[in-house]
Amino acid sequence: MDFCERRRGEVIRYMVETYGEDAVAQITTFGKMKAKAVVRDVGRALGMSFAETDRIAKLVPDDLKMTIKKALDMEPDLANLYRTDPQITRLLDTSMRLEGLSRHASTHAAGVVVSDKPMDEYLPLYKGKKGELVTQFDMKMVEKVGLVKFDFLGLKTMTLIQDTLDAIRHQGKEAPDLDNLALTDPDTYDLYTRGDTDGVFQVESSGMRQYLRQLKPSCFEDVIAMLALYRPGPLGSGMVDEFIKRKHGEVPVVYPLPMLEECLRDTYGVIVYQEQVMQIAQIVAKYTLGGADLLRRAMGKKNPEAMAKERSTFVKGAADNGIPREKADEIFDLMEKFAEYGFNKSHSAAYALISYFTAFLKVHYKVEFMAALLTSEMGNQDKVLKYVSTCGDMGIEVLQPSVNQSLRAFSAFEGKVIFGLGGIKNVGDEAIREIVEAREADGAYSSLLDLACRVNLRKVTKRVLESLIKGGACDCFGVTRAALLGSLDAVVARAQKRAKDKSSNQVSLLSMAPQLEAPATPGIGFDCPEQDTPEMEESEKLKFEKEALGFFLTSHPLRPYRKELERLRLLRLEDTRDLFPGSEIKCAVLVTSLKEVLTKSKGERMAFVGVEDLTGHGEVTFFPKAYAEARELLKSEQPLVLEARLDAKTDDGYNSDNDDGDEDAPREVKMLGGKVALLADACRGSDAPICVQIPSTHLGEEHILALRAILERHAGPVETEAQVVLDGYQCILRLGGRYAVQPGPALEQDLIRWSRSATAS
Numbered sequence: 001m002d003f004c005e006r007r008r009g010e011v012i013r014y015m016v017e018t019y020g021e022d023a024v025a026q027i028t029t030f031g032k033m034k035a036k037a038v039v040r041d042v043g044r045a046l047g048m049s050f051a052e053t054d055r056i057a058k059l060v061p062d063d064l065k066m067t068i069k070k071a072l073d074m075e076p077d078l079a080n081l082y083r084t085d086p087q088i089t090r091l092l093d094t095s096m097r098l099e100g101l102s103r104h105a106s107t108h109a110a111g112v113v114v115s116d117k118p119m120d121e122y123l124p125l126y127k128g129k130k131g132e133l134v135t136q137f138d139m140k141m142v143e144k145v146g147l148v149k150f151d152f153l154g155l156k157t158m159t160l161i162q163d164t165l166d167a168i169r170h171q172g173k174e175a176p177d178l179d180n181l182a183l184t185d186p187d188t189y190d191l192y193t194r195g196d197t198d199g200v201f202q203v204e205s206s207g208m209r210q211y212l213r214q215l216k217p218s219c220f221e222d223v224i225a226m227l228a229l230y231r232p233g234p235l236g237s238g239m240v241d242e243f244i245k246r247k248h249g250e251v252p253v254v255y256p257l258p259m260l261e262e263c264l265r266d267t268y269g270v271i272v273y274q275e276q277v278m279q280i281a282q283i284v285a286k287y288t289l290g291g292a293d294l295l296r297r298a299m300g301k302k303n304p305e306a307m308a309k310e311r312s313t314f315v316k317g318a319a320d321n322g323i324p325r326e327k328a329d330e331i332f333d334l335m336e337k338f339a340e341y342g343f344n345k346s347h348s349a350a351y352a353l354i355s356y357f358t359a360f361l362k363v364h365y366k367v368e369f370m371a372a373l374l375t376s377e378m379g380n381q382d383k384v385l386k387y388v389s390t391c392g393d394m395g396i397e398v399l400q401p402s403v404n405q406s407l408r409a410f411s412a413f414e415g416k417v418i419f420g421l422g423g424i425k426n427v428g429d430e431a432i433r434e435i436v437e438a439r440e441a442d443g444a445y446s447s448l449l450d451l452a453c454r455v456n457l458r459k460v461t462k463r464v465l466e467s468l469i470k471g472g473a474c475d476c477f478g479v480t481r482a483a484l485l486g487s488l489d490a491v492v493a494r495a496q497k498r499a500k501d502k503s504s505n506q507v508s509l510l511s512m513a514p515q516l517e518a519p520a521t522p523g524i525g526f527d528c529p530e531q532d533t534p535e536m537e538e539s540e541k542l543k544f545e546k547e548a549l550g551f552f553l554t555s556h557p558l559r560p561y562r563k564e565l566e567r568l569r570l571l572r573l574e575d576t577r578d579l580f581p582g583s584e585i586k587c588a589v590l591v592t593s594l595k596e597v598l599t600k601s602k603g604e605r606m607a608f609v610g611v612e613d614l615t616g617h618g619e620v621t622f623f624p625k626a627y628a629e630a631r632e633l634l635k636s637e638q639p640l641v642l643e644a645r646l647d648a649k650t651d652d653g654y655n656s657d658n659d660d661g662d663e664d665a666p667r668e669v670k671m672l673g674g675k676v677a678l679l680a681d682a683c684r685g686s687d688a689p690i691c692v693q694i695p696s697t698h699l700g701e702e703h704i705l706a707l708r709a710i711l712e713r714h715a716g717p718v719e720t721e722a723q724v725v726l727d728g729y730q731c732i733l734r735l736g737g738r739y740a741v742q743p744g745p746a747l748e749q750d751l752i753r754w755s756r757s758a759t760a761s
Contacts, residue, residue: 001150001151001152001153002153002154002155002158003152003153003154003155003158004154004155004158004159004162005154005155005156005158005159006159008152008153008154011152012024012026012112012132012152015112015114019114021133022118022119022120022133023114023115023116023117023118023119024112024113024114024115024119024133025112025113025119025125025132025133025134025135026107026108026111026112026113026128026132026133026134026135027107027108027111027112027113027134027135027137027138027139027142027149028105028106028107028108028126028134028135028136028137028138029105029106029107029108029111029138029139030102030103030104030105030106030138031102031103031104031105031106032100032101032102032103033098033099033100033101033102033103034066034099034100035060035066035067035068035071035095035099036057036058036060036066037057037103038068038095038098038099039053039056039057039060039068039091039092039095040053040054040057041098041103042091042094042095042098043056043057043091046087046090046091046094048087048091053091056078056081056088056091056092059071059075059077059078059081060075060078061074061075061596061598061605062596062597063597063598067099068092068095068096068099069096070603072092073603074598074603105126105134105136107128107132107134108138108139109153109154110151110152110153110154111139111142111149111150111151112149112150112151112152113135113142113147113148113149113150114147114148114150115147119133119135122145122146122147123135123136123137123141123142123145123147124136124137155354156376157201157354157358157376158354159376160199160358160372160373160375160376161178161354161357161358161361161372163371163372163375163376163409164361164365164368164369164371164372165178167365167368167371167372167411167412168365168368170411170412171368171412173365176360176361176364176365178357181356181357181360183219183220183353183356184219184220185360185363187363187364188356188359188360188363189217189218189219190363191359191362191363192212192217192223192359193212193213193216193217194213195209195210195212195213197209197212197359198386198387198390199358199362199369199370199373199387199390200355200358200359200362201351201354201355201357201358202227202351202352202354202355203226203227203355206670207230208226208230211226211230211240211244212226214244215243215244215247216247216248220352220356221266221267222247223352223355223356224345224348224349224352225243225266225267225272225348227348227351227352227355228272228273228343228345228348229243229272229343231341231343233340233341234272234341237341239270239272239338239341242270243267243268243270243272246268246269246270247268253268253269254269255269256327256330256331256334257284257323257327257331259283259284260280260283260284263276263279263280263283264276270338271334271335271338271339271342272338272342272343272345273342273343273344273345273348274296274300274339274342274343274344274345275344275345275346276342276345277292277295277296277299277335277338277339277342278292278293278295278296279292280331280335281295281296281314281335284314284317284318284321284323284328284331285313285314285315285316285317285318285320285321285328286317286320286321287313287314287317291313294310295310295314296339296342298310299335299336299339299340300339300340300342302340307336311329311332314328314332315328315329315332318331366394366396367396367412367415367416367417368412370387370390370391370394370396370410370417371409371410371411371412371417371418372409372410373387374387374388374391374398374410374417374420374423375409375410375420375422378409378410378420378422378423381549381550381551382592382593382610384423384550384551385550385551385592386617388551388553389612389617391417396415396416396417397415397416397417398416398417398419398553399413399416399417399418399419400419400471400472400473400475400553400554401418401419401420401421401423401424401468401471401472401473401549402418402419402472402473402475402476403421403435403439403445403451403468403473403474403476404439404444404445404476405418405476406418406419406420406421406473407420407421407432407436408420408421408422408429408432408433408436409422410423419549419553421435421436421468421473423549423550424467424468424471424473424548424549425467425471425547425548425549425550426463426464426466426467426548427464427467427468427471428459428464430459431455431459431460431461431464433459434455434456434459434460435451435455435460438454438455442454445476445477446477446522446525447477447522447523447524447525448465448469448474448477448484448487448488448491448523448524448525449491449494449495449524449525449526450525451465451474452465452491452492452494452495452525453494453495453498453499457492457495457496457499462488462489462492465488465491465492466485466488467548468548469481469484469485469488470485470544470545470547470548471545471548471549472545472548472553472554477522477523477524478522478523479523479524479531479533480533480534480535480536481535481536481541481544482533482534482535482536483523483524483530483531483532483533484524486530486533487524487528487530487531490528490530491524491525494525494526537749538555538559538560538745538749539557539560539745541555542555542556542557551592556590556614557590557639558588558589558590558613558614558639558679559614560744560745560748560749561588561639561679561683561744561745561748562614562748563690563691563748563751564679564683564690564743564744564748565588567686567688567689567690567691567743568588568641568682568683568686568688569688570586570587570588570641571585571586571587572587572613572614572615572616573587573589573611573612573613573615573616573617573618573669574615574616575615576618576646576669576671577616577669579646580646581646581647582645582646583645583646584643584644584645585643585644585645585646585671586641586642586643586644587613587641587642587644588613588639588640588641588642588679589611589612589613589618589639589640589642590611590612590613590639590640591609591610591611591634591635591637591640592610592611592612592617593609593610594607594608594609594610594634594635595607595608595609599624602624604624605624605627605628605631606621606622606623606624606627607621607622607627607631607634608620608621608622609621609622609634609673611642616669617669618669618670618671619669619670619671620642620644620670620671620672620673621647621670621671621672621673622634622673623672623673626673626674626675627673629675629676630673630675630676633676633677633678634676636678638678638679638680639678639679639680640676640677640678640679641676641677641678641679641682642671642673642674642675642676643674643675643676644671644672644673644674645671645672645674646669646670646671646672647670647671647672680744683743683744684716684742684743684744686718686743687717687718687719688718689718689719689720689721689734690718690719690720690721690741690743690747691720691721691722691723691732692707692711692720692721692722692723692751693723693725693755694707694722694723694724694725695724695725696724696725696726696727698755699724699726703754706754707754708739710747710750710751710754711735711739711741712738712739713750714741714742714744714746714747714750715740715741715742716740716741716742716743717740717742718740718741718742718743719734719735719737719740720735720739720740720741721733721734721735722735
């Protein structure tokens with residue numbers, strides 16, 4: 001049973017109150033000493049430094065079934081250290097002896113057990129960290145001693161739905177009554193058909209999107225069936241393709257017997273569910289419900305003796321029903337084939353309902369839904385980045401965090417999403433509560449000093465304030481982030497002094513005299529040299545922003561290279577979607593995620609790399625040879641030039657058999673990786689001329705001299721051209737060799753500043 005994550009504890013308390021404190025317990029689970037963890041534990045016990053043990057642990061490949069012995073066979077650097085360094089030899093030998101042992105006990109995420117008499121008469125118990133009763137046996141042993149185990153799962157999608165409804169009401173709108181929602185909304189099924197399913201429960205994967213576009217669900221039964229069919233067994237057997245073809249009339253819908261039409265109509269004659277196997281046994285061979293369940297179980301376990309016995313029973317029952325033996329055998333074979341893949345319909349229907357709710361809310365309350373979705377993934381930077389990008393695809397602006405507007409969660413406001421303070425690293429719930437409560441009590445903060453003075457600095461520490469500044473949450477004070485960071489020590493010192501004076505209960509003679517309140521200084525909060533500090537370099541500002549938020553929100557490291565991308569004739573990811581699979585492409589990207597895996601055949605490292613540019617995002621598969629050459633650059637966090645080939649499986653928003661996909665559906669470019677180089681090196685290495693745009697407003701002597709100074713300041717090997725537009729005519733000027741430049745973001749930033757200052761004058 002799935003519950004809202006926040007309220008799962010209430011359900012367990014209800015169980016305790018209903019059945020008694022001594023009859024309800026949560027179930028223990030034992031954490032094992034796995035390869036990486038055991039190296040770190042043993043290293044600590046041997047007195048080795050954290051840095052040293054961490055270095056060794058990171059050489060162990062990431063794999064659920066990894067062992068230290070396998071790691072030594074697969075990782076040459078680790079094997080070399082094992083052979084040559086006695087300390088590492090001792091570390092790994094000790095680790096191999098301890099590997100696999102139980103390390104600690106913790107509480108199972110879902111398991112709850114209930115007994116008919118005091119629990120300690122069945123098994124030993126212990127008290128958990130919060131005083132809860134926990135079994136000392138794990139879930140398998142709990143069942144062996146005769147107790148019934150229940151799974152009470154916390155499902156964040158249930159929380160997401162509730163948060164969306166709350167946000168709708170907060171906006172002053174009427175929230176839909178999901179308990180009585182008609183499951184016939186055409187716009188919701190259109191969303192499934194487009195595959196626009198970011199954030200929609202159970203249907204986010206690219207494979208599921210592809211099948212949804214092919215299926216074009218038109219009723220709730222289609223959604224139930226798709227969730228049941230999208231598993232390795234049915235996909236591999238061709239059941240899914242058969243189901244889709246039957247729905248669209250490409251293959252005729254046939255039933256083994258006319259009497260089975262009602263049972264199989266919703267799935268177009270395909271046996272999809274376990275319940276259908278049981279129904280067929282009842283209808284054809286007059287099985288009881290209990291007997292039909294035994295048949296289903298025997299088929300699922302492929303027990304030959306039980307199957308032979310059941311076939312005999314089925315054929316005899318069918319004969320009593322007037323059905324010939326040949327037809328009965330044919331139907332039994334059909335049931336046997338599909339029973340292996342059959343899924344429980346009641347489970348699929350429940351999940352389909354949750355999926356439909358999320359799809360409906362995304363269609364009709366998109367801003368509130370996306371705010372709640374971002375909140376639900378607040379601890380996962382990759383997911384937050386993905387959904388911020390999805391907001392852009394949907395035309396929803398995500399505003400940067402602000403101490404004067406943001407709540408802990410992402411919030412909907414006038415058709416936009418405000419970034420939540422909980423999405424900033426190092427800013428905990430206690431600090432956020434202080435900031436929000438003080439703001440709601442006494443109004444917006446006027447300056448950084450005002451903020452520091454009105455909150456408890458033991459909770460909103462200097463480190464918290466630093467993260468807020470780096471994440472852009474203090475931009476509302478109207479001074480640069482460089483100024484705020486530069487003055488932070490002085491601000492905190494003043495705020496601490498005021499707090500100390502306030503709590504000391506000492507009254508000075510001067511303080512007793514009537515005084516006029518000095519007007520608050522906006523920005524930092526008092527006059528100081530840092531007040532007018534110019535903003536730091538864009539690259540450094542974005543580096544700090546990514547440090548605080550986990551990704552780039554207000555700008556992007558590729559933005560300063562926009563002119564360079566044109567000069568180097570690099571494709572945008574958006575443009576590659578019009579190319580055929582197999583096309584060779586060259587584009588500028590930034591790595592957003594990297595997942596290393598080991599090949600099954602040789603155990604070599606390969607990787608799936610998430611990339612983005614200013615127009616979209618994609619996934620690049622690097623096979624072992626290409627990954628070995630590109631690995632260091634892919635982990636460098638620098639803008640890169642990527643040479644790749646479009647994968648035949650590119651998720652382009654259309655299915656290959658049908659051209660009527662929706663252009664607004666979010667699409668991810670899939671590529672096979674080749675060579676990788678630093679974009680900065682590519683800019684320096686290209687001799688293609690750089691072109692400077694000079695509008696008619698910039699032709700005065702002062703502006704031209706300023707431009708000359710910029711070009712001389714960035715002297716380099718690349719020829720410069722100037723484009724002048726005057727009276728409807730365009731003229732290209734080739735500048736002399738003394739104005740050759742070194743292209744890159746620094747030059748681009750200076751040219752942008754020159755352009756803006758010239759326009760202003």
